Amino acid sequence: MTQRIFNFSPGPAVQPEPVLQEARENLLSLGNTGIGVLEHSHRGKAFSAVLAQTEADCRALAGIPDNYRVLFLQGGASTQFFQVPMNFLTKGDTADYLVTGAWSEKAVEQARRYGNVHIACNSKDRNHSYIPATASYSDRPKYVHFTSNNTIFGTQFKVDPKPPGDAFLVCDASSDIYSRPIDVAKYGIIYAGSQKNLGPAGVTLVIIRDDLVKSAALDIPDMLQYRFHAENDSCYNTPPTFVIYCMGLVFKWLRQQGGLKAIAEHNEAKAGKLYSYLDQSKMFRGTADRDSRSLMNVTFVTGNETLDKRFIAFAEQRGLDGLKGHRSVGGMRASIYNAFPAAGVDALVAAMQEFERSQG
Amino acid sequence: MTQRIFNFSPGPAVQPEPVLQEARENLLSLGNTGIGVLEHSHRGKAFSAVLAQTEADCRALAGIPDNYRVLFLQGGASTQFFQVPMNFLTKGDTADYLVTGAWSEKAVEQARRYGNVHIACNSKDRNHSYIPATASYSDRPKYVHFTSNNTIFGTQFKVDPKPPGDAFLVCDASSDIYSRPIDVAKYGIIYAGSQKNLGPAGVTLVIIRDDLVKSAALDIPDMLQYRFHAENDSCYNTPPTFVIYCMGLVFKWLRQQGGLKAIAEHNEAKAGKLYSYLDQSKMFRGTADRDSRSLMNVTFVTGNETLDKRFIAFAEQRGLDGLKGHRSVGGMRASIYNAFPAAGVDALVAAMQEFERSQG
Numbered sequence: 073m074t075q076r077i078f079n080f081s082p083g084p085a086v087q088p089e090p091v092l093q094e095a096r097e098n099l100l101s102l103g104n105t106g107i108g109v110l111e112h113s114h115r116g117k118a119f120s121a122v123l124a125q126t127e128a129d130c131r132a133l134a135g136i137p138d139n140y141r142v143l144f145l146q147g148g149a150s151t152q153f154f155q156v157p158m159n160f161l162t163k164g165d166t167a168d169y170l171v172t173g174a175w176s177e178k179a180v181e182q183a184r185r186y187g188n189v190h191i192a193c194n195s196k197d198r199n200h201s202y203i204p205a206t207a208s209y210s211d212r213p214k215y216v217h218f219t220s221n222n223t224i225f226g227t228q229f230k231v232d233p234k235p236p237g238d239a240f241l242v243c244d245a246s247s248d249i250y251s252r253p254i255d256v257a258k259y260g261i262i263y264a265g266s267q268k269n270l271g272p273a274g275v276t277l278v279i280i281r282d283d284l285v286k287s288a289a290l291d292i293p294d295m296l297q298y299r300f301h302a303e304n305d306s307c308y309n310t311p312p313t314f315v316i317y318c319m320g321l322v323f324k325w326l327r328q329q330g331g332l333k334a335i336a337e338h339n340e341a342k343a344g345k346l347y348s349y350l351d352q353s354k355m356f357r358g359t360a361d362r363d364s365r366s367l368m369n370v371t372f373v374t375g376n377e378t379l380d381k382r383f384i385a386f387a388e389q390r391g392l393d394g395l396k397g398h399r400s401v402g403g404m405r406a407s408i409y410n411a412f413p414a415a416g417v418d419a420l421v422a423a424m425q426e427f428e429r430s431q432g
Numbered sequence: 433m434t435q436r437i438f439n440f441s442p443g444p445a446v447q448p449e450p451v452l453q454e455a456r457e458n459l460l461s462l463g464n465t466g467i468g469v470l471e472h473s474h475r476g477k478a479f480s481a482v483l484a485q486t487e488a489d490c491r492a493l494a495g496i497p498d499n500y501r502v503l504f505l506q507g508g509a510s511t512q513f514f515q516v517p518m519n520f521l522t523k524g525d526t527a528d529y530l531v532t533g534a535w536s537e538k539a540v541e542q543a544r545r546y547g548n549v550h551i552a553c554n555s556k557d558r559n560h561s562y563i564p565a566t567a568s569y570s571d572r573p574k575y576v577h578f579t580s581n582n583t584i585f586g587t588q589f590k591v592d593p594k595p596p597g598d599a600f601l602v603c604d605a606s607s608d609i610y611s612r613p614i615d616v617a618k619y620g621i622i623y624a625g626s627q628k629n630l631g632p633a634g635v636t637l638v639i640i641r642d643d644l645v646k647s648a649a650l651d652i653p654d655m656l657q658y659r660f661h662a663e664n665d666s667c668y669n670t671p672p673t674f675v676i677y678c679m680g681l682v683f684k685w686l687r688q689q690g691g692l693k694a695i696a697e698h699n700e701a702k703a704g705k706l707y708s709y710l711d712q713s714k715m716f717r718g719t720a721d722r723d724s725r726s727l728m729n730v731t732f733v734t735g736n737e738t739l740d741k742r743f744i745a746f747a748e749q750r751g752l753d754g755l756k757g758h759r760s761v762g763g764m765r766a767s768i769y770n771a772f773p774a775a776g777v778d779a780l781v782a783a784m785q786e787f788e789r790s791q792g
Contacts, residue, residue: 077466081473084673092460092468099456100449106437106751108452110632110678113441113754146506146634147655150669154653182653267670272470274506274634274672293514293542295507309510310627312634312672313444318470391466394473 078416081394082223082369082407083247083268091271091321091411098317110314114307122313123305126320130277133323133332136256141285143278143298144306144316149175149246152263152276154182155296156242159288160214161187168192168213170233173200173222174400175244183217192216192233199401200225202361213239215260221248223268224398226371226405227364232258240284248368249277250326251410252336260284266315268368269409271322274315326410335410342408342417343367349421355379355428359401373403379431380404387423392416438776441754442583442729442767443607443628451631451681451771458677470674474667482673483665486680490637493683493692496616501645503638503658504666504676509535509606512623512636514542515656516602519648520574521547528552528573530593533560533582534760535604543577552576552593559761560585562721573599575620581608583628584758586731586765587724592618600644608728609637610686611770612696620644626675628728629769631682634675686770695770702768702777703727709781715739715788719761733763739791740764747783752776 079086095109102109105118112119127142136142145151161167166188169180172195183189190213193204200222209216216235220243221228228248235241240260249264256262261280267273278298285298294300300308306316329335347365350358350372359371374380380403387395397405406420439446455469462469465478472479487502496502505511521527526548529540532555543549550573553564560582569576576595580603581588588608595601600620609624616622621640627633638658645658654660660668666676689695707725710718710732719731734740740763747755757765766780 074461074464074466076461076468079467079471081467081471081476083670084471084473084479086471087468089460092470096456096459099459100452101434101436104434106434107439107441107753108436108447110452111439111441111444111446113444114633116441116754119444146508146672147511148506148669150655151506154655158653178654182655185651185653265670267673272672272674273474273670274675291545293518293545294538295510295514295542309508310443310625310633312506312632312675313627314632314674315634315672393467394476 077391077393078413078419079393080406080408080412080416082405083265084273085268085407085409086411087271087318088322088325088411091318091325094321095318109317112313114310114313119313122317122320126316126323129320129323129327133250133326134254134256136279139282140256141280141282141302143280143301144311144319145276145278145301146274146312148265148276149244149263150178152244152278153179154185156217156261157183157186158292158296159298160284163187165214166190166210166212168209168216168235168239170204170207170216170218171196172203172219172227173225175222175246176217176219179217179219179244187214200227201359201364203227203229203364207233209236212237215240215242217242217244219244221245221366221368223247223369223407224400226358226360226366226369226401228366228368230363240281248366250332250335251339251368253332266319271318272315274312275319277319338414339367339408339410342412342414343370345417345421346370346406346408349424353424353428355431356424359403368407368409370406370408371397371401371403373397377402383427386427387420390419390423392420392423437751437753438773438779439753440766440768440772440776442765443625444633445628445767445769446771447631447678448682448685448771451678451685454681455678469677472673474670474673479673482677482680486676486683489680489683489687493610493686494614494616496639499642500616501640501642501658501662503640503661504671504679505636505638505661506634506672508625508636509604509623510538512604512638513539514545516577516621517543517546518652518656519658520644523547525574526550526570526572528569528576528595528599530564530567530576530578531556532563532579532587533585535582535606536577536579539577539579539604547574560587561719561724563587563589563724567593569596572597575600575602577602577604579604581605581726581728583607583729583767584760586718586720586726586729586761588726588728590723600641608726610692610695611699611728613692626679631678632675634672635679637679698774699727699768699770702772702774703730705777705781706730706766706768709784713784713788715791716784719763728767728769730766730768731757731761731763733757737762743784743787746787747780750779750783752780752783
């Protein structure tokens with residue numbers, strides 16, 4: 073088999089090798105069923121067991137309280153951008169949005185169709201290179217929405233926003249979900265696309281408080297009502313069974329790693345190595361403010377576009393793939409989600425050192 | 433490896449074994465990239481090539497004209513149930529629906545939120561066991577919607593409806609797409625969930641005429657506007673890359689089988705064997721009218737629920753899985769999509785013969 077290289081892709085992203093191995097073994101027959109994992113009916117015993125175990129591990133990892141529903145939906149975070157306001161905002165209502173990057177900007181655009189949007193803070197003045205220290209909320213927001221980690225700009229909330237009054241907190245956690253312990257009880261809704269920390273692309277994990285499921289809008293399409301998905305255990309229509317199966321394997325792997333506290337320590341160590349190197353480098357520098365740095369997406373530049381390109385090519389030759397930064401920031405981005413191996417970070421630091429020396 | 437059994441599941445359903453084998457070989461590294469197929473960025477070269485080839489084969493198989501777009505969306509046919517009227521119906525408009533089963537009924541329910549629905553025909557009077565010979569259209573419907581094959585009731589249109597005036601034809605082809613040649617130019621929109629004839633669950637194939645993409649509603653969420661998906665080659669947001677990859681493998685396999693004409697002959701032969709047996713059996717009988725019989729889902733009963741259950745258990749012991757009929761029809765259902773092997777049909781007929789004798 074071809075040797076695996078280090079994949080710094082921002083998503084779809086590298087998966088734990090044991091997850092891929094187990095999926096591989098079950099592709100033509102799930103266990104001894106004689107039917108491949110992606111060929112099982114979503115209403116059959118075999119897949120029902122997969123779904124139940126996936127939810128159980130998802131709950132166990134974060135200690136999700138009983139009054140929260142765990143839903144496996146489709147359409148990505150981009151669908152939640154409109155599904156949340158469609159369900160909870162009506163004309164006259166206001167929702168507060170913390171704008172810290174491209175994804176929260178997109179979420180704002182979609183919410184404006186349903187009610188008033190109040191921008192509680194905005195980091196656009198410095199190209200979203202920081203998380204604002206404070207937010208200024210409106211009088212009575214229905215909810216407060218934020219993006220916990222900004223894949224493109226390499227920033228991450230270290231402390232959760234505190235919504236005023238009765239407002240519930242909505243978090244797009246697509247790029248850092250389950251990378252650290254999470255106190256679910258503080259949130260009304262947490263959603264995340266699967267393709268970064270949770271598995272292949274194609275499932276959206278939605279953790280939603282039961283009273284919100286019940287109180288949400290009724291005059292919208294059935295498929296966009298959380299209640300139908302909740303009432304039918306995510307089998308209101310055919311769910312993306314294989315992707316859910318892989319997500320379950322990722323949860324199992326996370327538990328084997330010691331859970332969220334343990335994985336957070338791994339992530340801190342990995343990102344710590346990279347940032348330490350960047351802070352002492354004469355050629356490379358991080359683009360995000362120190363107190364806002366993401367442990368998932370490490371963005372950095374040389375300050376010279378030609379040099380950036382040369383480094384990316386230099387790294388590719390060494391089996392370090394996907395380092396090109398997003399055009400909004402330029403330079404490089406190392407996406408080092410849960411499944412990204414520490415050895416890959418070491419290899420990147422070594423490549424940066426070598427490149428820096430070679431240009432000296 | 434465990435021996436594979438005959439899987440009559442209505443969907444997710446059996447896949448061609450070469451498809452599963454190839455997916456298996458590429459799970460830890462797509463070709464020699466060193467990155468597993470589900471770990472590749474949707475914006476990278478490797479997946480872009482997969483996507484382009486998948487679309488090319490999809491077009492080649494059905495001879496899709498250049499003025500049609502091929503989109504790979506999420507949310508299943510259930511999402512198209514509301515997305516089509518949301519895009520094309522406004523208050524005052526009428527759309528005509530041919531009601532021939534549970535799925536067209538669901539489509540009607542969702543459309544009612546957006547405009548008037550005229551029921552052009554309805555087979556409910558005889559539990560959807562037939563396709564009405566005629567339809568009575570409204571004066572100026574915006575479009576005419578029908579379900580080409582009814583998974584639950586085992587019926588299938590043999591001739592497409594002919595919409596009146598300027599109305600365009602919308603087809604939910606989820607359970608018989610690419611099971612026979614299709615003249616795309618007759619349709620405005622064809623949509624299909626992937627999990628029956630096209631691959632694993634998690635992608636919706638939408639074939640839509642270009643002028644409809646352009647003329648659709650603008651005042652709806654971005655994710656529900658076909659234009660954004662068309663403009664971004666189905667990468668407006670992260671698509672379900674692995675499921676699209678598998679769909680591409682299914683298209684390749686279909687071409688290797690000789691294309692849609694050849695697969696239609698296979699399907700006719702498979703279903704023919706089953707219906708011939710049913711027509712001469714003293715114990716089993718088909719539930720659908722002869723001229724409306726589906727080549728994909730063969731529904732049959734003994735007329736005695738206890739006997740039905742005994743037969744299902746009898747068949748399971750012989751490695752024939754998933755034969756239990758839907759509760760709306762009862763009895764048995766043999767779903768024999770493109771990838772279902774002829775040997776499995778032979779095994780089912782043999783099991784029915786043996787059971788019939790054993791009860792004699």
